[in-house]
Structure formats: structure tokens, C-alpha cells
Amino acid sequence: MPPRLNIHIGLAKTGTTTIQAAMHGNRDRLAEHGVTYGFERMNHSVRLLVAFQSDPMGYPVVVNAGIDAADLPRLGESARQRLASEIARCKTPHYLISGEAASSFSLEDVKRIRALTDDLGVGDIRILCYVRDPISFARSIVQQRLKSGARLGELKYRRPGPAFRQRIEPWIETFGRDSLKIVAFETACRHRGGLPGSMLEAILGTEVTLPEIPEQKRQNASLCLEAALLLDALNARHPYLVDGGIGPNRSRGDANVLLRGIRGTPFHLGPDFDREVAADAADDVAWLREVSGQADLFGGYEAMTHRTYPEPAWSTETLEDVAATLFSQRAELTQPKG
Incomplete structure (x- = not known):
């Protein structure tokens, strides 16, 4: 029987890197609790982009990975085969992939994922989506852009929004509303096991605490x-x-x-x-x-x-x-x- 496929799509500014670091650094511990963390890297955005997104070269994460546009057909096929193989060989009840870039996928992109899961006979799919209230989200984005050289004066008038419907609706239309698990970032931060513990409870329905690993330490802390x-x-x-x-x-x-x-x-x-x-x-x-x-x-x-x-x-x-x-x-x- 195929595992449940859990796809964590972010959203932005909700501790995705912290969650990914914990899952990647505790693969053996996860397996003991029935969860296989996919692929070999911590962040699966590049794999998901080259496998399913219509224009992956439009994403800095793909360009920064040194990928040449001419190699996309080969890399996309390789990523799809790797995902199919890992799901087919998965020995745990749950298989988890995590890539924030997936929250920008169009309806057509998400349907490509559905086509693959249908081919594999995977019918049990959970879309894990963390969301942050628009005001704290906007403040966090402003700080991120400030660190990239923008000026506060201009950022006040270019108010960033979370675009919940734009980012989530393609997943609902493709996999159904019942497949979607929405978790409030603010609530997840207060979880006894932190963000990783919140993620595992969303997957397993029970509390599991992972040991903290160095990669979990915040690299982009908020400024006063x-x-x-x-x-x-x-x-x-x-x-x-x-x-x-x-x-x-x-x-x-x-x-x-x-x-x-x-x-x-x-x-x-x-x-x-x-x-x-x-x-x-x-x-x-x-x-x-x-x-x-x-x-x-x-x-x-x-x-x-x-x-x-x-x-x-x-x-x-x-x-x-x-x-x-x-x-x-x-x-x-x-x-x-x-």
C-alpha cells in the first residue's frame, strides 16, 4: 500500500527553513515514528520546480543552483523518476516533501503533481500549509527586503500581502479541500515541540519532539x-x-x-x-x-x-x-x- 504523501508548501515567512532543518537532520528519528523525509537535501524546492513548474528558470533558487536551461528536460525527468521511486520504495506510512516554492505553483503545475500521484496509485495526500497573519507577515517581508538593500520609506508604500487564495486555491482545486491542513504560524510557534513538533503533530496526529540541531538556529532573526x-x-x-x-x-x-x-x-x-x-x-x-x-x-x-x-x-x-x-x-x- 502506498504511503500517505505529505506535501509541505510553506507559506513564506512561517519558519520553513527551521522545519526542513529539523526533518533533514533527524531522518532516522522520523523513520522510527513512521515518516520518511524525501530526497537527499534539506529543501526540496529545486526538485519540485524542475519536475513540475512550467518556468523554473524564473526562480532565483534554480538559477543559484547553477542549473542551465538546456538541462531542464533531463533534470525534470530525473526528479520525477526519483520522487516516484522513493514513494514506491517507502517503508513508512508517511512520505514527506517540503518546498516553499510549491506555494507559487499554478493550477497547471499542481495538476502535473496529481498526474504523477495518480500514476503511482497514491490516493492519500495531505497538503500542509502554514500561514501567518498579514501584519506580522508584512513586517517580516519588509525586514527581509531591507536586508537586501531596500529603503524603509519606499517599503511602507509597497505593502506585501500573503496572497493566501492565489497560493492555496490551486491545491484545493486539484486535491480537494479535505486534503488541506492549515496551521497558524503563531500557534505553531507556541507548540511544545516548536515548529517541527507542530509539523509532526499535523502529520501523525500525535506529539513527537525532535532534538534541536545546529541548523535550526535562526539565521534571519528579526531586527528591533x-x-x-x-x-x-x-x-x-x-x-x-x-x-x-x-x-x-x-x-x-x-x-x-x-x-x-x-x-x-x-x-x-x-x-x-x-x-x-x-x-x-x-x-x-x-x-x-x-x-x-x-x-x-x-x-x-x-x-x-x-x-x-x-x-x-x-x-x-x-x-x-x-x-x-x-x-x-x-x-x-x-x-x-x-
Whole structure:
């Protein structure tokens, strides 16, 4: 009898890397509990993209993997054969794959997965989808883009939305609503076993705790408000991106090194930003609550739009001076210790 196929599709900013690291690093422990973690790598996005997506070269993760467009037919066929072989040989009741890129698949892309599972006789399929409330999602995306060189002023007016319906509906149309398991990121973070424990409970229906492994340590921790403003000042003085590449005065991921561990005011973009994000996402959230059967999903996060926020502890002048000092010390601060 084929295993249940569990497909974890993200969504973005919901701890996908933490979950993948835990599953990949505890393969033997997972197998003891009846779960096989697929493929040989931690993140399965590239495999899923080349196997099922209509234009995989449009994804930076594929380009960064050094894949040539001419090799896509061969690589796609190889990935499909590998997936089919692993499912056919799976000795546990559950087979799990995880790739956040799958949340961007079109209906046609998802149907290609369905065609493969039909050929394999796999009828028991669970789509695992973690979701984050639109306001905290938007703040997290803003920080990510800030670390990639964007300016806070422009980001306030380019409000990112989670696009729940766009990302999830193709999976519902293909596999049915009953196949979908929606988990609130905020709730999963409070699980006794953390995000990985939450994932395993969603799969197994019982609590399993995995030992923490080094890869689970956060590599993209949230910045406080002062650190974010500091990075904004640094981006103004020394742009992160210049002519399509990393600027001559910057280095890849330098924000995580320079600003790591700075304590201060919790990051926010003000009540107007929160209200606009909530208004933009209102229909999307209503749809998600309806299809998930969770009327209280996100626990009334809309109340966040009525909050008042403290001003940053540092003045603009202080932030600019600290940014200049940090930049002058960047070589020493970002140099690996040996």
C-alpha cells in the first residue's frame, strides 16, 4: 500500500527553513515514528520546480543552483523518476516533501503533481500549509527586503500581502479541500515541540519532539526598530545593490552580522501601515478562514490596527552616526573568526 504523501508548501515567512532543518537532520528519528523525509537535501524546492513548474528558470533558487536551461528536460525527468521511486520504495506510512516554492505553483503545475500521484496509485495526500497573519507577515517581508538593500520609506508604500487564495486555491482545486491542513504560524510557534513538533503533530496526529540541531538556529532573526533604522541609514550611505550586484562597500548578509543581537523597541511601521495591510488583506483572510473552517484564525489580529507604538529610542542623528561608525568597522565585524 502506498504511503500517505505529505506535501509541505510553506507559506513564506512561517519558519520553513527551521522545519526542513529539523526533518533533514533527524531522518532516522522520523523513520522510527513512521515518516520518511524525501530526497537527499534539506529543501526540496529545486526538485519540485524542475519536475513540475512550467518556468523554473524564473526562480532565483534554480538559477543559484547553477542549473542551465538546456538541462531542464533531463533534470525534470530525473526528479520525477526519483520522487516516484522513493514513494514506491517507502517503508513508512508517511512520505514527506517540503518546498516553499510549491506555494507559487499554478493550477497547471499542481495538476502535473496529481498526474504523477495518480500514476503511482497514491490516493492519500495531505497538503500542509502554514500561514501567518498579514501584519506580522508584512513586517517580516519588509525586514527581509531591507536586508537586501531596500529603503524603509519606499517599503511602507509597497505593502506585501500573503496572497493566501492565489497560493492555496490551486491545491484545493486539484486535491480537494479535505486534503488541506492549515496551521497558524503563531500557534505553531507556541507548540511544545516548536515548529517541527507542530509539523509532526499535523502529520501523525500525535506529539513527537525532535532534538534541536545546529541548523535550526535562526539565521534571519528579526531586527528591533532601532536596528532596522540603523540598517536603513546604512543602505542610504552605502547601497547594498549596485548595477545588479552587491555594492563594493557591502558584503552578502552583512546586516545579519552587523546588527545581530541589538536589543530595542519591537519593530513596527506605525498604525497606518497596519491598518492599510489589514484592509488590503481583508477579503483574503475571510476566504482563508472559510476554506480552513477556522473562523478565529489569527485570533482577531485586526485589533493590532488600534495599537499605539513607541518612538525609537535613538534620534535620527544618533542613528546616522552609529551607521557611519559601524560601516567604518565593517571589515573587522564581518570577518570570520579563525
